[in-house]
Amino acid sequence: MNFADRLKQLPSASHLAALHVLDTDGQAMATIENKPGQTGSLVVYAALAALYGGSITPAAARLGLEWYAEHTADAHAFPGKHPNIDRLLAWAQGTENYRVQTVAA
Numbered sequence: 084m085n086f087a088d089r090l091k092q093l094p095s096a097s098h099l100a101a102l103h104v105l106d107t108d109g110q111a112m113a114t115i116e117n118k119p120g121q122t123g124s125l126v127v128y129a130a131l132a133a134l135y136g137g138s139i140t141p142a143a144a145r146l147g148l149e150w151y152a153e154h155t156a157d158a159h160a161f162p163g164k165h166p167n168i169d170r171l172l173a174w175a176q177g178t179e180n181y182r183v184q185t186v187a188a
Contacts, residue, residue, distance in 0.1 A: 084152060085152050085153055086123065086150070086151055086152045086153060086154050089150045089152060090123055090126055090127075093126050093127065093130045093150070094126075094129070094130055094133070095126070096117060096122070096125045096126045096129045097117070097188070098187060098188055099117055099125060099129060099185050099186060099187065099188055100116070100117055100186045100187060100188040101114055101115060101116040101117060101125070101185075101186040102114070102115050102125060102128055102129055102132070102183050102184065102185045102186060103183070103184045103186070104128070104139065104170075104181050104182075104183055105181060105182040105183070105184055106181065107179060107181075109182070111184075112181070113166075113167075113170060115128055115167060117188065121167075124167040127147055127150050127151065127167075128147070128167070128183060129183070129185065130150075131143040131144075131146060131147050131183075132183035132185075134146075137182060137183055138180040138181060138182050138183060139171075139174060139180065139181045139183060140180045141174060141175055141176070141177055141178060141179075141180075144170075144171040144172075144174035144175040145171075145175045147168075147171045148168070148171050148172065148175060151165075151168050151171075154168055155168055155172075158172060159172070
């Protein structure tokens with residue numbers, strides 16, 4: 084399934100202005116906003132956090148890479164082009180869990 088079709092199956096994130104990904108010390112290490120160019124990632128990260136108890140775990144990261152579909156291959160080919168996917172690529176190989184904090188719209 085391609086990314087656009089996957090997004091149609093995931094819960095809407097229209098109620099969110101953004102979400103923060105927190106490092107193990109509780110500090111925001113990434114912010115994904117509900118704006119053009121980031122909305123798809125906001126939907127993916129919010130859905131993953133909902134499925135995995137409010138965190139992005141290594142298993143959640145692997146699932147997220149499946150959901151990004153064709154964009155994951157592009158991220159492999161062009162590191163740095165897709166920072167939200169690059170982050171999941173690294174986390175999928177690790178052991179850390181990263182808490183997600185949502186910001187209501």
